[in-house]
Amino acid sequence: MSFSEIEPRHVLCLLGGERPFSELCEMIQSAIDRFAPGFEIDYTFSEAAPDDRMPMSFDVCWDRVRKGAWTDADEEAVSDHRSVIYVLGPPMTATDAVKTSATALRLVVHSLENGIAAAKGESAGVAHGVARWRELARDAEGQTGAALARPCRLAFAKRPIGTTEHLYSIGFHLNGIPDVYVPRSVSDDELLLSAIIDTVAEELFSGGIETVLARRGAKLLPVDGYDEDDFKYNPYGAIHLAS
Known part of the structure; x- marks a missing residue:
């Protein structure tokens, strides 16, 4: 079920290290040509210079659910970046979202292994350190179905986001499923509420929305x-979810 005809897209923010901007773009384009059809570099917003907004942007976006999701070295890499490259994914349907997200994850890790210093998913506002990105890619390798959906969801969705009444997820559309809202009245423990959000996401893949x-x-x-x-x-x- 969809409430809109809009098809979600990945937006990847990749921060370059010492390797020149032009070489990084060539590396990313080569990877797109080889295994990520439909992805494209957004040259309109990419730039061969540091963006002084990035340290604060990444600070807001770091995954705070997974212990050790980033390190001091990752923060330093963001502070010392020398270029910014944005990559757009193709429009996705619910049917092909997981497969496309797996490709996005592979592209992120390939880029991190070839001169990109830090990465975040803009379509949910979530960032991980280099080691965590690699871990998620390893978890996805060779998997299908729900086993593939899980690392893709953890890579590109952020939770918990808070309002006065709920904690909720952003980014589950990149896996082709609804986001999940949990009332704050359920618990004061945000990690517990995050775990509930993750559990419901797993149930969506195993049993479906109606179930x-x-x-x-x-x-x-x-x-x-x-x-x-x-x-x-x-x-x-x-x-x-009910209270």
């Missing part, structure tokens, strides 16, 4: 926190 709604007494509602032209917008809506 999850019935089992948990939840509701599927459209997402109204983002405009349809925002890369964070989830056309598949959000599952609101």
Whole structure:
């Protein structure tokens, strides 16, 4: 089910290290030609110079659920970056979202191994350190179905995001599923609520939306926190769990 005809896209933010900008673009384009069809470098916003907004941007985006998701060395790499390259993924349907996200993950890790110093997924605003990106790629290698969806979701979705009433996820649309909203009344422990969000995501792949709604007494509602032209917008809506 979709609340919109909008098809989600990956936006990858890749920070260059010492290797020249032109060489990094050639490396990324070569990788796109070899294994990431439909991806493209966004030359409009990419630049062969540091962006002084990046340290704060990454600080907001670091994954704070996974212990050790980034290190001091990763923060230093962001501070010392010398260029910024944005890569756009192809529009995705719910059917091909996991496969496309696996390709995005492979492209991120390939770039990190060839001169890119740091990476984040803009379509949910989530960043990991180099070691964590590599770990997620290893977890995805050779997998299919739900086993592939899990590392792709952990790579490109952020949780928990908070409002006064809920903690929720952003980025599950990149796996072709609704985001998940958990009432704060369930617990004061944000890590526990994050675990609930992850559990519901696993249930969506194993049993489907209708099963999850019935089992948990939840509701599927459209997402109204983002405009349809925002890369964070989830056309598949959000599952609101009961208190």
